[in-house]
Amino acid sequence: METDFQTVEQAKSNIQALLKGIVGTRTVAIRDALDQVLAADVLSPIHVPAHDNSAMDGYAFNGAAINPAGMTQLALVGTAYAGRKYEGTVKSGECIRIMTGAVMPEGCDTVVVQENVTVQGDQIHFAPGAVKAGDNRRLKGEDLTQGKPALRAGRILRPADLGLLASLGIPEIQVMRKLRVAFFSTGDELRSLGQVLDEGCVYDSNRYTLYGMLTRLRFVDLIDMGVVHDSPESLEAAMNNAADQADVIITSGGVSVGEADFTKDVMQKLGSVNFWKIAMRPGRPMAFGHITNPNTGNAAFLFGLPGNPVAVMVTFYAFVRDALFKLAGANPTAVPLVKAQLASNVRKRPGRTEFQRVRLERQGSTTVAHLTGAQGSGILRSMSESDGIMVLAHDLGDLQAGSEVEVLPFEGLI
Incomplete structure (x- = not known):
């Protein structure tokens, strides 16, 4: 590897070290909290469950009455239903019919399931081993103790979390304000959809790919700024406009060696921007830093991604996604890699991380x-036909069919 190249891990570490989360919260109804970032610990206002209760339909009694050497016989003296308090008493040698969720009466600590019981009139019988003392009872506060954290700050709220909040009687919750992300493409050769495609020009696909990836992050508000042409004035105006509206700016194009010098000049004029060559394929060139509109003082983080369509996706998932989580105040949520076996031989050069579509x-x-066929960084079709990106580590060389590899699945990327 050339000495001025960073590894993927070095670039990730350098980015994370420079990030600082946004400030600001908002109150939302729990129906609107899905995939939002929890702003503060949620302390349980109640015990869950609120009382000792039955985990099964069966018969509740004091476990001391179990006969370990023979049949246990108990007198049936009543029935306890979920949602109703049992008003009677249960003495030694007695039991009550009890439904799942019903509060355990005082003196009862065990439930024998109904399938293991024989009922004869007002008596029940069960054999040794049918139940042990304490079985099938849910204890007060077993799930959550009053005053203890139910959910921690920084959590991205999932469907089960909404149910948990509802079970605690919490109708509204504090979440972080949404991260504002502006994005645009650069290049005189780019045309927006609906425009005439002149000779030598291409339709801008990168903004739509970025839109799709960013939309899956529901804690983000998007600002689509279209296509910016290759002139210092256009780029500077777009950067300043984006810094006034957004926390983060994502651009595609204009960071490769050989691109017009003014692109880098404008970025560096407006702030502190690092231009990196990263030992990876695709996606070697990348810019990262912080820019400020000198007229207003508004600032934003900047990610300058390559212009090739596949490289945009790879660099977004390799670097930008995790950065957005941190900036939004979210805890890291790495997507588990899928283990798979190669169907065919793969050529791989040691000294760089490679991302191949599979x-x-x-x-x-x-x-x-x-x-999924040819792996050129401009072949977006190969990405569309794939289920994920195979991540081949920095030090690996050629791999043979049957080798175990790791794949970053697209459907795990929220």
Whole structure:
């Protein structure tokens, strides 16, 4: 590897070290809290469950009455239903019929499930081993203790969390304000959808790819700034406009060696921007830093991504996604990599991390990874046809069919 190249891990570490989370919260109804970032610990206002209760339909009694050497016989003296207080008493040698969720009466600590019981009139019988003392009872505060954290700050709220909040009687919650992200593409050759495609020009696909990836992060508000042409004036105006509106700016194009010098000049004029060459394929060139509109003092973080469509996706998932989580105040939520076996030989040069598009296929108990054709960084179709990105580590060389590899699945990327 050339000495002025950073590894993927070095670049990730350098970015994370420079990030600082946004400030600001808002109150939302729990129906609107899905995928938002929790702003503060939620302390349980109640015990869950609020009382000792039955985990099964069966018969409740004092476990001391169990006969370990023979049949246990108990007198049936009543019935306890969920949602109603049992008003009677249960003495030694007695039991009550009890429903799942019903409060355990005083003196009862055990439930024998109804399938293990024989009922004869007002008596029940069960054999040794049918139940142990303390079985099938949920204890008061077993799930959550009053005053203890139910959910921690920084959590991205999931469907189960909404149910948990509802179970605690909490109708509204404090979440972080949404992270504002502005994005645009650069290049005189780019045309927006609906425009005439002149000779030598291409339609701008990168903004739509970025829109799709960013929309999955529901804690983000998007500002689509379109296509910016290759002139210092246009780029500076776009950067200043974006800094006035957003916390983060994402651009595509204009960071490769050989690009017009004014692109880098404008970025550096407005702030502190690092231009990195990263030992990876695709996505080697990348810019990262912080810019400020000198007229207003408004500032934003900047990610300058390559212009090739596949490189945009790879660098977003390799660097930008985790950075947005941190900036939004969210705890890290790394996507688990899927283990798979290569379907064919793969050429790989040691000294760089490679990201290759694969289609995953289940064969018996094995997941098999098939390359989706040519891996050029401009071939967006290969990304569209894939299930994920195979991540080949920095030091790896050529791999043979059957080798175990790791795949970053697209459907795990929220």
